[in-house]
Amino acid sequence: MTTAEPLRRWITERIRTVSARARILLWLLIVMAVALAAVAVATRSVLLRDADQRINGLLVQETNEFANFVQEGFDPDTGQRFTDPNPLLVVFLKRQYPDPDEELIGLVHDPVKNRPAKKVQGRDHGMRHPLVEDDPALKQVFDAQADSGVLRRPEGEVRWAKVPIEAGNGHPPAAFVVAVHPAGEREKATDVFHMLLAISGVALLMTTGIGWVVAGRILRPVRLVRTTAAQLTEQDLTQRIPVKGRDDIAALAETFNAMLDRLERAFAAQREFVDDAGHELRTPITIIRGHLELMGDDPAERDQTVRIVMEELDRMSRIVEDLLLLAKAERPDFVTPEPVQIGELTADVFVKARALGERRWQLAEAVDAEVGLDPQRITQAMVQLAQNAVQHTVPGQRIGIGSRDEGDRIELYVADSGPGVQPQDAQVIFERFRRGTARRGARATGAGLGLAIVKAIAEGHGGRVELRPTDGGGATFVLVLQKETTQ
Template identity: 40%
Template structure:
């Protein structure tokens, strides 16, 4: 049970919901407190305005008659109280109290609450007041607010007019309203939490798919991918995961291919070496021949391993060392090196079109790729055949080609010539020293530069290999 609770709490969905509830609960408490404060402030302001309005009416009555000399109403405070009480009706929970000569005189209602009874403590307190004042008191029987106005006839103090408002009922109504608001907000919180739980589950569903895919990954199955529609961080995470899986799958594929290639290609020379060593006798001439054959096979194995290592490195980001290369000078160097490989009818084309042109690439790797194509051409041509090297540039492409007039490549072999260890039925497709990796190395180098390699060939008329690189000048 404890482990289940720990597992449940550790889930992102649960933590999101808990923090959502905490945030919403805190917001609800703050909101209810703000609403309560606002309602009570508005209540106090409304009660105060109402009381001052009643007092203004009484003052107008008093001032009107006080301005008339000899007016009996101005001289007789009791008559003034009687006239006002007969003309005005207070609002609910509001009462008029009149004090004459320090004693309770009359009130606006005969059914006064206990708090305002003539013998009550509050009335006794009001009988002692001689100044205008506004006060708010909390008593055991409720909240009251009173406003006093002293009455003078000439210089003589005669009494006090008091407006009393009992706010207990209104405050209870506010409290009931707050209880109702609190209940509504709690229900809203519950419903919102359920919706948040469901929404979090929907949002985090790709993470569950990610976890499931990660658990299902094995060395033999790296094909798992996450399919998500939409946008946002989760979509970005899924895309990142899928990209990572693509790289892992490619890396494992390259690793398996490298292992398979090594096992396949080294088995034959190892068998040859072992067979000759086992059959080698005591004759010195036979021993020399066996040793020469073994050394030749070992050299071929070393060349093969170097080619395989190069193909493996071509998949790495740091495979190239890019720099600006003067294309005209590069082609002149390649032409000079090509002429030293074998006696052929050599030709260099397009130098005028690439004068002062610079390209962005790895000089060493590009030289290696072109020389592999040249070597391949020499292996399928005769001394009387023509081999042309050339280059051209457009707004978007840099083209470098090796063209020969040799035996050409059969159509059925052309789709496979760039595969590792591929050899055509007519044996036109060969790499360095016949390893079957030369054209695969060329393709890897060109792909690392972001380019492609094209082939045009017909049996009996020759072949043209064209390296196409992006023009990044």
């Protein structure tokens, strides 16, 4: 483990302990700070770029004006064109009004001192370190081969451009120089940048207060959800969150309330299931205990007691096995589909069901189709339905088993000619430990798990089990499965 790993872990733990309200505010401030800083930097860059463009335009404008004056100007004293650079520079500079950060300079070469000896400046410049007072810098500009450039002096940067004046008629060479000091423009851009930073700081302070209040209002329903969840217990699931509006928070509250509804129903079903299971298991235990306590020394009585005890133990074992099967129905591997010929499966179920009791068994119909399903589970469900039909009929009554093709689905059914199912029982008979309020036959002695198992098997295949009336009287239980014919 690197030395940075403990620090990173510590930071992560600290972040997790910060409230959601503080994290929202922190992220808001970070985003705003980055955005405001980006705006300030971009504004400064734009101002500096505009200043550079203005300086370049100013240099070009002044040099073009002087070049035009050289070509078209006249000496006011003689009325002729200029032949001497001295009066040319003097006349031109007197007519100019330089900007505060601009210098207009005329330079005439001094052949004795080998430097620009004559300098002609226009209006008062008012600068702290003007170029016109810096003789070495002026000589560097005058001697430069280029027509423009940048002087980087300790006193500040100077950007310049010049128009050379060709010597003639014995006159020394001269030049017109435009010098601009960009420090002022850059200071303005920097001042705007600092002002924007100050405004951004004030905006962040205001955002902190406003964001804290807004985050609190946004998270208020979440805190209400947390409070409601903290008040929930297994015995009290009646708490609900009031829903206001139609925004995402209201949707969250509705979803949470719906989850509570499902939890309440699930806990109620669980309690009912535990109560019913306890009741069903308590009965055989009571019977076994009573017979064992009353068992005497008579061998016949002992044999009878052992037989009763074994029957009750077998019944308990079947209940436990059915409960385990229903619990397994929640697992994804409850069914293992494979290609199955429905006609052959129907015939196999018919053969097995005939051994359940002396009834008038009929193989009503068998569809010729291949479907992907779990043959063992489907056989188990069909045999359970057949057993249910036997319990609610008497010898000689008809029980039909069959399968049919209904387009996009396959139906496998068991139809009996018994007394049928009462309307008030049609919805409850598929629930665990529920047999309905009225018995269909005289020999219904199960624990009430058979039809629940059939329902779990059907739903495990993505289908359902339906109760329909039988023509002529009776009940028909149908497994409705989606057709997924294998290739």
